[in-house]
Amino acid sequence: MTAWTLTKTRLFEGVWEGVLTNEGVDAKVPEIVVTHLQEPVPNVDLRENKEEACWVLRVPIPVDRISDGLQTFVISDAGTEETLGSFALMSGDALSYDIRAEMTLLREELDMLKRAFRRHCLETM
Known part of the structure; x- marks a missing residue:
């Protein structure tokens, strides 16, 4: 089980943003992958915030992934293949x-x- 905790901060101008924190001793760089319909989402940005001892995750939502119905994006730790969170768009x-x-x-x-x-x-x- 991973010690990473993902907390959503906002969805603004087509970019989903969240904060990753690590409760464990192992604080190596997380390997994050975001998928939509089992396809990886490009341009995911993960930056360390040393002042607050966390990582800031930014997921730009590709325009070609927005369509009628419910679109779910899954955020996972690539190293452990564990799901850290998800977000959905309905339209x-x-x-x-x-x-x-x-x-x-x-x-x-x-x-x-x-x-x-x-x-x-x-x-x-």
């Missing part, structure tokens, strides 16, 4: 339908609460 018509359905449901519930509140105010006057 497309199915997602927008779900969001619209949720918004409609929320609006209906809000209208119901407004009616109940108005009825309560009239009854207590």
Whole structure:
């Protein structure tokens, strides 16, 4: 089992960023590989931050990997082949339908609460 811990910091301008820390004594340079559909993602950047005793991982998301549906990226330690983390992107018509359905449901519930509140105010006057 690896002593590496991966913590997401942000996803900004098409670049996923995270911090790798090592809880063990063995603090050699981690060998990180990021895959999407079992294909390696290019241009993964791993830099040591000596001030905070950690490694900063930056994964630029290739434009050709963005498409409808759920796209999952897996971050692994190449040396041990252990999965350290993952992130997913969701897009497309199915997602927008779900969001619209949720918004409609929320609006209906809000209208119901407004009616109940108005009825309560009239009854207590």
